[in-house]
Amino acid sequence: MNLPSIKTWVFDLDNTLYAPEEDIFSQIDKKMTSFISNHYNINSNDAFNIQKEHFLEYGTTLAGLMNDKDNNIDPDEFLRVVHDIDLQSLKSDPNLRKVILNLSGPKFIFTNGTKRHAENVLEKLGLDDLFESIFDIKSANYIPKPNIETYNLFFQSTNIDPKSSIMFEDMGRNLIPAKKLGMTTVLIKREIPNKHNIFQDKKYADIWGQDVPADYVIDDLVKFLNNN
Numbered sequence: 001m002n003l004p005s006i007k008t009w010v011f012d013l014d015n016t017l018y019a020p021e022e023d024i025f026s027q028i029d030k031k032m033t034s035f036i037s038n039h040y041n042i043n044s045n046d047a048f049n050i051q052k053e054h055f056l057e058y059g060t061t062l063a064g065l066m067n068d069k070d071n072n073i074d075p076d077e078f079l080r081v082v083h084d085i086d087l088q089s090l091k092s093d094p095n096l097r098k099v100i101l102n103l104s105g106p107k108f109i110f111t112n113g114t115k116r117h118a119e120n121v122l123e124k125l126g127l128d129d130l131f132e133s134i135f136d137i138k139s140a141n142y143i144p145k146p147n148i149e150t151y152n153l154f155f156q157s158t159n160i161d162p163k164s165s166i167m168f169e170d171m172g173r174n175l176i177p178a179k180k181l182g183m184t185t186v187l188i189k190r191e192i193p194n195k196h197n198i199f200q201d202k203k204y205a206d207i208w209g210q211d212v213p214a215d216y217v218i219d220d221l222v223k224f225l226n227n228n
């Protein structure tokens with residue numbers, strides 16, 4: 001397998017550059033539930049349902065909250081609160097560093113999180129000097145993946161030609177617009193972490209949408225990049 005036509009490498013951040021077992025995104029998930037619970041003064045079950053419904057409908061919980069005109073959400077405050085998490089479990093990943101470093105062409109981070117969170121995570125993983133730039137949720141005017149206009153904005157602002165670029169993601173639905181716009185797509189299969197019962201409700205069981213067809217479906221990012 002090789003990818004000679006690829007000139008640009010685009011990576012999602014959370015649950016893509018590290019595994020869900022690191023228990024990072026699950027902390028963000030819990031913070032979102034408690035933010036909603038406090039903001040609307042409702043119990044955590046109801047807050048969780050609102051959170052996931054927004055996520056499914058709008059791409060992120062925040063985008064759904066911002067759509068609720070009756071309840072002023074300060075997006076920056078929301079992002080600050082939910083990203084205030086413990087990154088201790090993240091350790092430097094020299095093998096991932098080596099394979100990313102060896103890729104020829106610029107590498108970018110394309111995340112629905114914040115730049116600050118991405119910088120913190122990349123620093124922990126020992127990858128912080130490898131990327132041209134981080135395109136975050138603020139760069140996207142708070143309009144998250146998988147909204148197609150955000151991909152176009154990303155291409156414009158980074159000067160990327162989607163046809164010679166490849167995108168790595170753990171969420172299948174975020175690869176649909178990428179594919180449509182001409183990118184090569186790689187889905188990283190992840191086990192659903194039930195540590196915090198996030199996906200206990202069957203209604204949300206397919207939240208990762210891992211049945212979406214991608215050019216490559218992999219379970220080991222280092223191995224895949226090593227072979228290319």
Ligand SMILES: [Mg+2]
Pocket residue numbers: 012013014015016169170171
């Ligand atoms: Mg992700």
